[in-house]
Amino acid sequence: MYFKELNTHENLQSKKIAIIGGGIVGTTTAWSLASLGYQVVLIDKELNERLDLSQNLSGTKASLGILMGNTFRRSSGRSWRLRQRSMELWPDLIQKLSTKENPLKINRPLIQLARSTKEYEFMLALASKRKDLGVTTIKNFSSKNMSRSWPQSQYGGLISRNDGRIDPTALMKGLIIALQQLRVELIKAKVSCLERKYKKGKYWLIHLENDNHLQTDAVIICSANGSESLIKKLGYNRPIAAVLGQVITLRINDQKSWDKWPAVLSSNGVNLIPDNHNKLLLGATVEPGTAANALELINMMSMDGNSPKWMEEALINSQWKGLRARPQDRPAPLLEKLEEGLILNTAHYKNGFLLAPACAEWVGKNLCENTISSQ
Ligand SMILES: Cc1cc2nc3c(=O)[nH]c(=O)nc-3n(C[C@H](O)[C@H](O)[C@H](O)COP(=O)(O)OP(=O)(O)OC[C@H]3O[C@@H](n4cnc5c(N)ncnc54)[C@H](O)[C@@H]3O)c2cc1C
Incomplete structure (x- = not known):
């Protein structure tokens, strides 16, 4: 059944949201939700880890940081809309994150x-x-x-x-500083599995590999190649390569x-x-x-x-x-509300930097609506 019931601003602060994955997509989503007033916790197994260039890096650590939104070959459809929205949002986001100590800018053209x-x-x-x-x-x-x-x-x-490039390392540094200022809780741990629970309403139990767990009202999955196994245990099949x-x-x-x-x-x-x-x-x-x-x-x-x-x-x-x-079986990214309190914002393939702000905005809009939807 589809029904809409917008939350009011007052109860956002009482909602605890977990974001799994602290790459560009997870951190931008955390920033966006914390700016809306949610209590946000960001969990990543590699948080603050040193770069080891001999290993395969995450997409974010390897990225070139190119923002190529306006030369996209198609002029309609979801991919085009997300690109255009991101190109609108990026300058404002950069301005908000840029500081004297860590200046940020989009180098063009x-x-x-x-x-x-x-x-x-x-x-x-x-x-x-x-x-x-x-x-x-x-x-x-x-x-x-x-x-x-x-x-x-x-x-x-x-x-x-208007297309160009942002230094990905400086951007990530700016995002982490902004998350700390917004009091986002940062947890370095691997999430081993997620469990739906019901007690006076639905909530989520997030099991961490170190045997700890935490409880939240909603979970946003931004864990790229780590996403498939997390949702499989909840009954969803979204193959990712x-x-x-x-x-x-x-x-x-x-x-x-x-x-x-x-x-x-x-x-x-x-x-x-x-x-x-x-x-x-x-x-x-x-x-x-x-x-x-x-x-x-x-x-x-x-x-x-x-x-x-x-x-x-x-x-x-x-x-x-x-x-x-x-x-593997649909276009990137996977941007989908799987059920109440469970959102996928992952598998951005070649364009995670470009698409991060528009996808974060989509999550914010869909989190507070009682609907099941995909972009
Ligand atoms: C060489 C290269 C160049 C690229 N250049 C560009 C570019 O110029 N422009 C562009 O827009 N895109 C580019 N991309 C693509 C872009 O980097 C990715 O789309 C983007 O980084 C995806 O970000 P993400 O946050 O979704 O995933 P990731 O950066 O992969 O982050 C996922 C995070 O999830 C964490 N994680 C996974 N599983 C778990 C778990 N179970 N528990 C806890 N944490 C977990 C990981 O530790 C990781 O930090 C490039 C990619 C590569 C490889």
Whole structure:
């Protein structure tokens, strides 16, 4: 039965909400719900853990932080709506989280280079529909005389003035500080299982691996590849597959500059991100499963034979790999109210950073309505 019964603001403070997963999706959701007035507890098994670049990282720790909302190929449907809403919410969120000690900003613009005349024609048509969003085309552009030339750019491309990139580490730091200010309780533990309970109404018992447990009114699952097993025990089947991504940082061996480079240059499916005066981030590979393939990294660096000479001469400064979570039988993300007090906000695949604010907002709206719904 569907019925709506909006909670009043007064009783939000008395509602305790657990968020399982402290990546970008879980922390943004925690911030959003705590800002609405809920009592929030965030649980993550890796909270405050040191980075170990030899292991597969979580999506958040591996991410490039690209916000690419306006160059999406489709112009309708859920994915498009979530992207557009997130692009509206990001500037305000950044402003709220940015401090003097930890300044945050979206570095813009983003340029996508076409790989063929056909792709450029598609870009022309897309740009004609997206002028208001700051999307236009570039053509007959030569980067040869630039300090550091771009990879192959003879077909032209798309420039998106409002898309760009945020430093993921600084953003996560800002979010954790904001959560502490909002008195969100942070628990470092692995959730082993969830149990529905009834006593004067429904509540949830969250069992932690260290034999502790806690009781909450609702649970929001934001645990990416750890989500499937948690809901399976409650009777829900949402298969999720891991898709590995490798990233490298190159150290460039010249004294030139990033003059005329955008914040993100996307070419041959690879994102190039200037970082400091002589570093370049390159990512990411898309490899189903959890094992990294060295050949994929080599192919990414060569960019199908289009990488410029200065890139070929650069040295690898650092490299890492992380896991994306992809729903196997439906489009990403899994944004769904499974039952009263149980919400899925997970498996954002390649776009967890981009989509985090819109998905957090969706959770806030659906948490206080007595309906079962999916986005
Ligand atoms: C190489 C790479 C580059 C990427 N670049 C971009 C990009 O440029 N832009 C973009 O938008 N997206 C990008 N993505 C995708 C993006 O990083 C992910 O979609 C996003 O990080 C997902 O965030 P999350 O919080 O849902 O999951 P995660 O970051 O995976 O976090 C899930 C958390 O849940 C915790 N957890 C799991 N199970 C349990 C449990 N049982 N109990 C307690 N805690 C648990 C884990 O410890 C983890 O911290 C990239 C991904 C990769 C791998």
